[in-house]
Amino acid sequence: QVHLQESGPGLVKPSETLSLTCGVSGYSITNNDYWGWIRQPPGKGLECIASIYHTGVTYYNPSLKSRVTISVDTSKNQFSLTLSSVTASDTAVYYCARQSHGGGTSNDWGQGTLVTVSS
Amino acid sequence: EILMTQSPATLSVSPGERATLSCRASQSVSSDLAWYQQKPGQAPRLLIHAASTRATGVPARFSGSGSGTEFTLTISSLQSEDFAVYYCQQYHNWPPRTFGGGTKVEIK
Numbered sequence: 542q543v544h545l546q547e548s549g550p551g552l553v554k555p556s557e558t559l560s561l562t563c564g565v566s567g568y569s570i571t572n573n574d575y576w577g578w579i580r581q582p583p584g585k586g587l588e589c590i591a592s593i594y595h596t597g598v599t600y601y602n603p604s605l606k607s608r609v610t611i612s613v614d615t616s617k618n619q620f621s622l623t624l625s626s627v628t629a630s631d632t633a634v635y636y637c638a639r640q641s642h643g644g645g646t647s648n649d650w651g652q653g654t655l656v657t658v659s660s
Numbered sequence: 661e662i663l664m665t666q667s668p669a670t671l672s673v674s675p676g677e678r679a680t681l682s683c684r685a686s687q688s689v690s691s692d693l694a695w696y697q698q699k700p701g702q703a704p705r706l707l708i709h710a711a712s713t714r715a716t717g718v719p720a721r722f723s724g725s726g727s728g729t730e731f732t733l734t735i736s737s738l739q740s741e742d743f744a745v746y747y748c749q750q751y752h753n754w755p756p757r758t759f760g761g762g763t764k765v766e767i768k
Contacts, residue, residue, distance in 0.1 A: 587747055589757045589759075600755045602756040641709070645694070645757065646694045646709045646751060
């Protein structure tokens with residue numbers, strides 16, 4: 542049974558960098574899946590941010606690509622997200638997810654972590 | 661980027677009744693369409709993939725149909741635990757995978 546857990550600061554100042562980590566347990570991150578980040582501003586819908594395969598192949602939402610980096614650490618069975626130059630519009634619940642082999646669907650999700658951008 | 665539009669925004673249904681939710685894509689996504697259920701304070705849960713295939717453990721009262729640009733999620737007989745927000749998502753052309761704005765199914 543795969544379990545995903547997001548961790549990182551809940552408050553980030555404007556113009557700074559948001560950093561989150563997703564720890565994966567009960568499942569190897571080197572299995573034939575993608576791993577991704579999805580966010581949801583309060584009271585709004587879902588937005589895919591980025592995905593990564595354990596070999597390091599990455600896919601980014603073009604609207605965020607210039608500010609986002611996704612990485613994987615197979616030795617720790619975890620993957621991470623950084624989002625630079627944040628503004629209030631980056632305030633959201635950030636979810637990490639296990640995504641299907643083809644990368645299409647998000648099959649297992651973490652509980653989510655609220656990140657607020659405020660001074 | 662493929663735009664996904666869901667209707668209605670809110671659907672009021674009595675327990676035991678049928679609910680029909682719609683999702684339209686701005687261009688064909690073939691059958692690369694998923695549905696998710698999200699309850700308050702929880703992460704989304706995958707219900708349907710490939711437009712009509714139920715995910716593991718999803719009750720048979722949930723069914724998906726459609727292809728191309730028009731899709732439907734049907735809940736045949738609403739149970740109390742089904743009142744939630746439902747999102748469709750295309751994965752035909754990504755990045756980015758895109759979600760619809762959601763349909764809230766509420767108790768009538």
